[in-house]
Amino acid sequence: MPTTPSPHAARRSERSRRAIFDASLALVGEVGYPRLTIEGIASRAGVGKQTIYRWWPSKAAVLLDAFTEGVESYGEGLPDTGDLAADLKYVLRATCDEFNDPAFQAPYRALAAAGAADEELSRAFVARLLEPGFAVYEARLRAARDAGEIAPDADPRIVTEMLLSPFSQRWLMRTGELTHAYTDTLVDLVLRAVRPHD
Amino acid sequence: MPTTPSPHAARRSERSRRAIFDASLALVGEVGYPRLTIEGIASRAGVGKQTIYRWWPSKAAVLLDAFTEGVESYGEGLPDTGDLAADLKYVLRATCDEFNDPAFQAPYRALAAAGAADEELSRAFVARLLEPGFAVYEARLRAARDAGEIAPDADPRIVTEMLLSPFSQRWLMRTGELTHAYTDTLVDLVLRAVRPHD
Missing domain, CATH: 1.10.357.10 (Tetracycline Repressor, domain 2)
Structure with a gap:
């Protein structure tokens, strides 16, 4: 059975998610999509790259989620x-x-x-x-x-x-x-x- | 003073130009723009790459000329x-x-x-x-x-x-x-x- 994350862990996850989105949007604007890497996003966001790979399969997937969340609902x-x-x-x-x-x-x-x-x-x-x-x-x-x-x-x-x-x-x-x-x-x-x- | 090319040389130039345009349009469709190279165009067109560099500064310039000539006037x-x-x-x-x-x-x-x-x-x-x-x-x-x-x-x-x-x-x-x-x-x-x- 999956365990329910503690409120503390959930807040930390949400903070990481937000940091990853912000980093990916900032970086793609700076270096362009071809030079955007998961490593670069992880480093800018201050998370390990395994954290990113646990949630997203590719840089395209990160960026699409980041962008979709960013545009007005x-x-x-x-x-x-x-x-x-x-x-x-x-x-x-x-x-x-x-x-x-x-x-x-x-x-x-x-x-x-x-x-x-x-x-x-x-x-x-x-x-x-x-x-x-x-x-x-x-x-x-x-x-x-x-x-x-x-x-x-x-x-x-x-x-x-x-x-x-x-x-x-x-x-x-x-x-x-x-x-x-x-x-x-x-x-x-x-x-x-x-x-x-x- | 520039020399006027002989009719024979002009025909040969026109043939090379046409071959370079055809090769660049075919290749960009096959491999995409990032992998298109002057070497690849020269090889497909059967000309030396110096022939291409004599007339165009870049692959973008070749492709734009090829495309502009190709679309209906x-x-x-x-x-x-x-x-x-x-x-x-x-x-x-x-x-x-x-x-x-x-x-x-x-x-x-x-x-x-x-x-x-x-x-x-x-x-x-x-x-x-x-x-x-x-x-x-x-x-x-x-x-x-x-x-x-x-x-x-x-x-x-x-x-x-x-x-x-x-x-x-x-x-x-x-x-x-x-x-x-x-x-x-x-x-x-x-x-x-x-x-x-x-």
Whole structure:
């Protein structure tokens, strides 16, 4: 039978976990994914590398857990004030600020780059981070469709891509600034595309 | 004074150039960008590596030239039959077929992955391949705006991103199929977003 850890051991584990996540996010931003190692993370976190190997099979697994825990929880979904345009603008402005923050940007870019070169990591990245992000937009759009705010034939998935993919590509390829004016314009255009038919 | 090459030497140079491009595209698809080497390209192309170094400073430079020459020329721009929806659907269906072709896909994916990890390569990739592609859409949209087909305040750049970024992200992250039905739907939605104001 597994033993229940004492409260003291549980606190220590949680502290180690947190230190490992912080170390992996900081390091991947500094050295890039190819040069990130379990040894490096252990050393920066002040834990033995066996502690890491006991919990995670690979550096990719550590990083995905660290990142998933770090990004804002999607559990609550998008705000729903009944005003779809206002809700989407609010969330996309916040996302804009996040992607313009160097502390967020470095590890996320490293992860995206590693994912582009490694199909397995890419699929994990998509399943753990991208799809849950898409899902909250799709849910908000379905609610808007049910409320008659957008056309009944508007596909929530495609509408979500029209909102988020231009933003993502600008960031990933550095092809333009991410500003509140830009995300507001995207929201206005996309909502014109799906407004209920006359 | 530089000497003019004889017609014979010019033909031989052109043959070598072509062989180097073919070899670099084939190899990057097979081994990935990190393991691509000038030696490997030279060996596959049947030329000495000094031949390559005489013309290009790096493997990135070879690959960008090879790719730029390989993709369809943007020189003529998008078709302009006077029917914007039909023209956009025609071109995006063709792009769809191209991105679903493994021979095109492997080197382009390798280049995109390398670009995600290497800012200098990324900027060259954007300047040489992505921006010229965007520019032909922007030009076609400006023509449509001048013809009163789309709203006068529609920003051709943002409209282009709404058409191309969802497509690019689906392909890069493997988050959905690229089908003619998908690109037709994107065109219809985007044109609803920018139709002239009532």
